[in-house]
Amino acid sequence: MATLNPGPRVVKQAIHWLLKLRESGNSPLLQHQCEQWRAAHQDHELAWQRVQSLHQELNLRAVPGANVALQTLESGTQRLQRRQALKLLGGVVMLGSAAWLGKDVDALSNWTSDYASATGERRRFDLPDGSVLQLNTDSAADLAFDARQRLIRLKRGEMMLTCANDAASAVGRPLLVQTRHALLEGFDGRFVVRQDETCTQISVSQGNVAFHAPGALQWVTAGQSLRVDAQGASLLQQPEMDASAWTEGLVVTRDMRLRAFLAEVGRYRHGFVSCSDEIADLRLSGVFRLEDTDQLLQLLPQTLPVNVSYRTRWWVRLERQA
Structure with a gap:
């Protein structure tokens, strides 16, 4: 019977596969062998997903003390101890003595953030000025309110902000949201901000939001969505999803590619959800509830010619119906 916390031996195996793939340049043969190991048991897949996600988030070798920890884990002469240098999946992780990480991928960020999910x-x-901050799945934000401004730094993920007037200040401090790609200023109203590695997307439900671009100011009004990336800012004409539906526990899609839909659903669950290339471009429109993503996935064959198969509890793949 698998548990939610795979044992040290499985953790060590997952790290071993990660390092072998990294050093081999992702050789197809090793990738196939790794996939076979992952499919052999659901604990293997859970360990792999957590180790892989942690590696991507933190770059393990860049963390002080991590090289020593990884060398220890790679060595066949020493066992993984309960409080050894790297304890990834038991609910707590320590790299050297530099940082502690929880069993979720972004636990370190959660612990060092003012707000997290x-x-x-x-x-x-409820923020000190009366504004309301809502965080979507796997998100984190910091608050920096001072005499000059009210600043929210979105560190990762997605947030909705319902703006309040600055009644506590005679000067009316601006209400700002900062991401890695954009600086935004909210006024009376409500808007969603979502960021990933490549871009920030702003969707305004009520009121107006100002995007502070270098040497310019661009307004985003109710009903509009703006994408900001390294190439600049552009309005989205027909978004594939209702940007604020997640606050009601929903995903609402409009002619959305199946692969993109599965990537969205994957944000709300542990593990890996994928589909074959031949069905990736199937289109999906509808309203889907998020409280049970397994049940959500089982609804897809009712509207699309697909089969849903569980290779493990955490590894789900969709294929075309025979």
């Missing part, structure tokens, strides 16, 4: 969790926070 776990995978599959949505949270609401």
Whole structure:
């Protein structure tokens, strides 16, 4: 019977596969062998997903003390101890003595953030100025309110902000949201901000948002969505999803590619969801509830010619119906 916390031996195996693939330049043969190991047991897949996600988030070798920890884990002469240098999946991780990490991929970020949510969790926070901050799945934000401004730094993920007037200040401090790609200023109203590695997307439900571009100011009004990336800013004409539906526990799609839909659903669950290339471009429109993503996936064959198969509890793949 598998548990939610794979044992040290499985953790060590997952790290071993990660390092072998990294050093081999992702050789097809090793990738196939790794996939076979992952499919052999659901604990293998869970360990792989957590180790892989942690590696991507933190770059393990860049963390102080991590090289020593990884060398220890790669060595066949020493066992993985309960409080050894790297304890990835037991609920707590320590790299050297530099940082502690929880069993979720972004636990370190959660612990060092003013506001955070776990995978599959949505949270609401009342801010000191009366504004309301809502975080979507696996998101984190910091607050920096001072005499000059009210600043929210979105560190990762997605948030909705319902703006309040700055009644506590005679000067009316601006209400700002900062991501790695954009600086935004909110006024009376409500808007969603979502960021990933490549871009930030702003969707305004009510009121107006100002995007502070270098040497310019661009307004985003109610009903509009703006994408900001390294190439600049552009309005999205027909978004594939209702940007604020997640606050109601929903995904609402409009002619969305199946592969993109599965990537969205994957944000709300642990593990890996994929589909074959031949069905990746199937289109999907509808309203889907997020409280049970397994049930959500089982609904797809009712509207699309697909089969849903569970290679493990955490590894789901969709194929075309025979």
